[in-house]
Amino acid sequence: AQTVTQSQPEMSVQEAETVTLSCTYDTSESDYYLFWYKQPPSRQMILVIRQEAYKQQNATENRFSVNFQKAAKSFSLKISDSQLGDAAMYFCAYRSARGTSGTYKYIFGTGTRLKVLA
Amino acid sequence: DVKVTQSSRYLVKRTGEKVFLECVQDMDHENMFWYRQDPGLGLRLIYFSYDVKMKEKGDIPEGYSVSREKKERFSLILESASTNQTSMYLCASSPWDPLITEAFFGQGTRLTVV
Numbered sequence: 569a570q571t572v573t574q575s576q577p578e579m580s581v582q583e584a585e586t587v588t589l590s591c592t593y594d595t596s597e598s599d600y601y602l603f604w605y606k607q608p609p610s611r612q613m614i615l616v617i618r619q620e621a622y623k624q625q626n627a628t629e630n631r632f633s634v635n636f637q638k639a640a641k642s643f644s645l646k647i648s649d650s651q652l653g654d655a656a657m658y659f660c661a662y663r664s665a666r667g668t669s670g671t672y673k674y675i676f677g678t679g680t681r682l683k684v685l686a
Numbered sequence: 687d688v689k690v691t692q693s694s695r696y697l698v699k700r701t702g703e704k705v706f707l708e709c710v711q712d713m714d715h716e717n718m719f720w721y722r723q724d725p726g727l728g729l730r731l732i733y734f735s736y737d738v739k740m741k742e743k744g745d746i747p748e749g750y751s752v753s754r755e756k757k758e759r760f761s762l763i764l765e766s767a768s769t770n771q772t773s774m775y776l777c778a779s780s781p782w783d784p785l786i787t788e789a790f791f792g793q794g795t796r797l798t799v800v
Contacts, residue, residue, distance in 0.1 A: 613791035
């Protein structure tokens, strides 16, 4: 079974600085997807960034980028120029390309709460 | 925009009551999911459904059941609510479309069982 581990329950970053959130996962599959979701106090889960396992190039979305190390099964999120609005819970998630019944499910880590200090 | 709507944002129920949590999505997605979110435990999958009337158990199905009679609606049922089911419940949906890989979430229902 696949697992996702986030070992940092809480992180703090100064406004305008850079922070990296860690995520490791375990799988025997070769084709899968990885995601970072943000959950602000409003509770609405928002997709931050996605990475396809078959792509070697690291995904980037504006100030958000990932460091995807497939062999090490590591998927960290880097937030540059941190803003007050980045304060939220961040979840790392894994999804198989396809399950045995043609379906799939999303497996989440335990989350990292990010505080942004003014 | 994809919209996933959960029927209640906050709910308070009594121990032993039968509780229905409703979720509706408007994008014709085949897959729907129910997760439970607890501090320090992240999101844990209760049940998911990949088609109408089809369902599969997730990691923590005990004490819950689901119903999917129509493609757009996925209901989570607590047959006899207990205090240890006090939690945040998140519904999500996703399509079979290989170009859309992420899940789309509702705003969550915070359930308190007293």
